[in-house]
Amino acid sequence: MIIKVKTDKKTKVLFNFNFKNIEKISKKYNKLILVVDHNVYKYHSSIFSEIEHVIVVEGGENTKTLIESQEIIDKLLKLGADKNSLIIGIGGGVITDLVGFVASIYKRGIPFGFIPTTVLCAVDAAIGGKNGVNQGLIKNCIGTINQPDLILYDYQFFKSLPEVEFSNGFAEVIKYGCICDTELFDYLESYDLQYFIKSPVALQMVVQKCLSIKAKIIQKDPNDNTIRKTLNFGHTIGHAIEKDLNLKHGFAVSIGMIYASQLSILKGEFTRDELERVSELLQKYELPITENVKSSSVLSLITNDKKKNGGSIDFILLKSIGESEIVTLTFDEIKQDFKKIFNGANSLSFA
Numbered sequence: 310m311i312i313k314v315k316t317d318k319k320t321k322v323l324f325n326f327n328f329k330n331i332e333k334i335s336k337k338y339n340k341l342i343l344v345v346d347h348n349v350y351k352y353h354s355s356i357f358s359e360i361e362h363v364i365v366v367e368g369g370e371n372t373k374t375l376i377e378s379q380e381i382i383d384k385l386l387k388l389g390a391d392k393n394s395l396i397i398g399i400g401g402g403v404i405t406d407l408v409g410f411v412a413s414i415y416k417r418g419i420p421f422g423f424i425p426t427t428v429l430c431a432v433d434a435a436i437g438g439k440n441g442v443n444q445g446l447i448k449n450c451i452g453t454i455n456q457p458d459l460i461l462y463d464y465q466f467f468k469s470l471p472e473v474e475f476s477n478g479f480a481e482v483i484k485y486g487c488i489c490d491t492e493l494f495d496y497l498e499s500y501d502l503q504y505f506i507k508s509p510v511a512l513q514m515v516v517q518k519c520l521s522i523k524a525k526i527i528q529k530d531p532n533d534n535t536i537r538k539t540l541n542f543g544h545t546i547g548h549a550i551e552k553d554l555n556l557k558h559g560f561a562v563s564i565g566m567i568y569a570s571q572l573s574i575l576k577g578e579f580t581r582d583e584l585e586r587v588s589e590l591l592q593k594y595e596l597p598i599t600e601n602v603k604s605s606s607v608l609s610l611i612t613n614d615k616k617k618n619g620g621s622i623d624f625i626l627l628k629s630i631g632e633s634e635i636v637t638l639t640f641d642e643i644k645q646d647f648k649k650i651f652n653g654a655n656s657l658s659f660a
């Protein structure tokens with residue numbers, strides 16, 4: 310399958326890739342360099358034994374930094390990587406964000422690809438060309454939009470994935486259902502997390518569905534000016550609490566989606582029944598819907614959110630399940646809305 314994106318690049322996607330064909334896929338390049346998450350390397354070390362250049366990276370959110378990028382760049386220089394080399398990031402969203410960023414800036418950009426090994430990465434992070442690193446508490450503060458050359462799905466890597474990471478990834482799957490796909494939302498309602506952990510075929514279908522949703526959105530708006538923003542549903546507050554409370558990305562987004570759904574009721578036609586459905590679905594996939602959050606720190610992190618525009622921010626709200634809209638809110642409005650929503654205290658415990 311080829312996804313055509315309105316940039317100068319095409320991303321080749323192989324859904325049934327077998328890692329043993331990695332040399333074949335990279336034969337047109339002068340050098341293949343793998344950057345592998347340390348857990349992936351630990352659980353699957355034997356399959357990497359034939360590969361000459363492997364850089365193992367610690368992983369985890371704290372690895373997504375400029376310092377780690379420089380360390381990888383130093384290793385690429387030592388290996389003599391150039392514009393005819395291929396770097397492949399193998400891991401979750403942390404590795405693909407980091408590798409995409411490094412490959413985009415190293416020698417002003419060299420070919421790169423991903424093998425996603427978490428659900429979250431497979432359905433979201435690996436797709437769409439957003440790469441980057443954090444700066445302090447500010448998520449994805451420094452980065453590029455640059456499409457990968459390859460996305461290769463090899464489900465053997467998922468065998469070692471802890472259950473909690475399946476849950477983490479399904480937050481983004483549920484997000485797609487919420488913002489633009491009622492059918493997907495209904496489908497997810499009829500199953501639960503355990504079903505997808507036990508059924509790799511069903512998981513594969515969901516991954517393909519999510520990829521096609523995200524690819525369509527990105528084709529229309531590769532640079533995040535219009536419809537692509539809807540992919541940020543749940544992410545404004547999600548990003549703020551993710552680093553502050555040290556939550557998994559999907560867990561933070563799950564709580565963020567509850568907040569955004571409540572805001573959708575306040576600002577428009579979204580109903581309490583629909584909020585209840587979103588909340589039940591998140592819990593079915595073993596995701597949190599509440600957390601102790603300090604309003605002052607969230608507000609200050611939100612005002613630093615990279616999507617802020619002067620004194621306002623684009624929030625993604627739901628008109629109904631499967632339909633979203635972009636609403637620009639001033640910080641004053643956000644403050645007032647926070648008060649209204651969280652004084653009821655049936656969701657986030659808001660200090």
Ligand SMILES: NC(=O)c1ccc[n+]([C@@H]2O[C@H](COP(=O)([O-])OP(=O)(O)OC[C@H]3O[C@@H](n4cnc5c(N)ncnc54)[C@H](O)[C@@H]3O)[C@@H](O)[C@H]2O)c1
Nearest residue numbers: 348368369401402403426427429433434439466469470558
């Ligand atoms: N670029 C984008 O469009 C985009 C979209 C969504 C999320 N993200 C980013 O993705 C990151 C989160 O990604 P994530 O949830 O995949 O986290 P992650 O990359 O930290 O992986 C989660 C954990 O799973 C381990 N792991 C990975 N694959 C494994 C496997 N197969 N077996 C055993 N352990 C494995 C990792 O070592 C890590 O401990 C965040 O930084 C987020 O900002 C980016």
